[in-house]
């Protein structure tokens with residue numbers, strides 16, 4: 030059989046899921062940062078694929094070591110700051126590497142409350158959402174940085190102020206119109222900062238994350254919802270309205286259906302207005318996804334970013 034003529038397409042490599050925990054000691058009080066850092070590098074790497082020459086390959090093992098060395102030498106202030114430092118290092122200091130993508134998940138820990146107050150060095154893993162960040166840096170387009178912040182696993186529920194009616198009904202439609210339903214979802218969101226490392230001061234990443242999260246939650250709680258799509262859009266609009274440093278935000282939001290249990294067979298009425306009992310369904314679920322952009326902004330967040 031003839032060997033087909035082939036060429037190499039897009040490629041990247043690096044060490045995925047470096048679990049780095051940094052303790053900072055402030056006298057007897059300790060602080061913890063717990064990250065999962067994935068490095069992906071690209072550049073002049075054709076030869077390693079074509080001939081196996083490793084002359085341009087910075088080993089993935091080295092990229093792993095770099096993550097830990099940077100955590101010790103520079104500390105971890107925020108996921109964004111840490112990712113920017115790593116991305117710049119790999120591209121600026123290793124000739125064949127022209128672009129780097131650093132993906133970070135951050136797990137939160139709470140100080141344990143003891144009888145003597147908040148424990149100085151004892152923590153309980155917080156079951157809340159995971160903070161995410163993705164930093165890409167490419168030396169070929171003038172050294173542009175792209176910083177995406179985000180979160181996933183933020184489960185929220187409104188026990189009223191949600192309706193769903195007026196939809197298309199065809200011969201397969203069985204869904205009943207609902208004027209008082211539970212609206213619940215697990216928010217995954219990714220937002221893009223306009224800052225591109227152009228010499229202007231970087232945003233305060235922590236303040237930006239906290240402020241964005243607050244706006245997301247407020248918009249969810251305060252929107253009287255006629256659909257999850259409408260709630261999603263309102264969440265995006267409120268974030269972009271309140272956070273000047275952001276250009277676009279993309280959401281992936283499963284509709285975590287709560288069906289009113291049918292208790293009619295037992296002669297029991299189960300109306301929302303009286304405080305109903307619901308069956309929390311797990312699968313299948315509606316999946317609502319959309320990007321909300323500042324007018325005139327380019328849509329640059331990858332479409333699958335929120336499902337990683």
Ligand SMILES: O=c1[nH]c(=O)c2[nH]c(=O)[nH]c2[nH]1
Nearest residue numbers: 193204255256257258284315
């Ligand atoms: O908020 C909703 N949006 C939909 O598109 C939809 N479709 C559906 O069956 N239930 C819902 N709920």
